[in-house]
Amino acid sequence: KAGVTQTPRYLIKTRGQQVTLSCSPISGHRSVSWYQQTPGQGLQFLFEYFSETQRNKGNFPGRFSGRQFSNSRSEMNVSTLELGDSALYLCASSSDWGLNEQFFGPGTRLTVL
Amino acid sequence: AQKITQTQPGMFVQEKEAVTLDCTYDTSDPSYGLFWYKQPSSGEMIFLIYQGSYDQQNATEGRYSLNFQKARKSANLVISASQLGDSAMYFCAMREGMNRDDKIIFGKGTRLHILP
Numbered sequence: 733k734a735g736v737t738q739t740p741r742y743l744i745k746t747r748g749q750q751v752t753l754s755c756s757p758i759s760g761h762r763s764v765s766w767y768q769q770t771p772g773q774g775l776q777f778l779f780e781y782f783s784e785t786q787r788n789k790g791n792f793p794g795r796f797s798g799r800q801f802s803n804s805r806s807e808m809n810v811s812t813l814e815l816g817d818s819a820l821y822l823c824a825s826s827s828d829w830g831l832n833e834q835f836f837g838p839g840t841r842l843t844v845l
Numbered sequence: 846a847q848k849i850t851q852t853q854p855g856m857f858v859q860e861k862e863a864v865t866l867d868c869t870y871d872t873s874d875p876s877y878g879l880f881w882y883k884q885p886s887s888g889e890m891i892f893l894i895y896q897g898s899y900d901q902q903n904a905t906e907g908r909y910s911l912n913f914q915k916a917r918k919s920a921n922l923v924i925s926a927s928q929l930g931d932s933a934m935y936f937c938a939m940r941e942g943m944n945r946d947d948k949i950i951f952g953k954g955t956r957l958h959i960l961p
Contacts, residue, residue: 767951775936775951788948820888834949836882836890 734759736825736837744843750811753840757804757825764806765834766798769820781806818844848872849937849952857958864924866955868937871918877941879920884934896920932959
């Protein structure tokens with residue numbers, strides 16, 4: 733069974749631009765969660781989607797948004813990028829929402845210049 | 846206040862020795878879950894072990910065990926017979942409440958180095 737895939741793996745953007753990250757969960761998994769990881773703040777929860785509905789949201793500004801498609805693939809969008817948005821963005825999938833065991837993808841490393 | 850505290854930013858351990866990674870947590874909710882994840886340099890987070898607040902016994906998964914001391918609000922990860930491949934960042938995390946809407950909160954992590 734293929735694991736969680738994230739594209740792209742690396743991304744360089746400039747301030748003010750917007751970016752879209754993609755996550756494909758494990759086949760059959762319907763829940764996708766997104767996390768931001770930075771050296772200063774550590775791992776922080778962004779949001780969780782299940783069956784195309786946002787189930788949970790972390791404390792991030794409205795510039796961070798996401799969606800989930802009918803095939804469970806999820807996208808995360810960040811608009812008006814700031815330098816502080818440079819981070820590793822991790823996606824995790826589970827078979828049901830709120831379950832304890834999540835399977836993580838390799839992450840997308842975003843650098844904002 | 847920090848919900849999850851990992852006091853060891855880094856640790857060096859000789860191969861084949863046992864390792865204990867510390868984690869303390871703070872919650873007033875009687876229902877919660879505790880997790881440990883491993884993050885190698887590749888960046889991918891790997892789920893290791895889970896302990897529920899009402900679980901009577903300490904969780905074990907192969908070489909990993911969780912030393913759960915509820916009164917002390919401590920959930921230390923023990924790795925027996927460490928291997929070079931255990932070198933990685935390790936994160937302790939907690940989900941408060943058994944409501945599936947509750948978020949998972951991560952600690953800052955401990956970087957473990959296994960020495961040959």
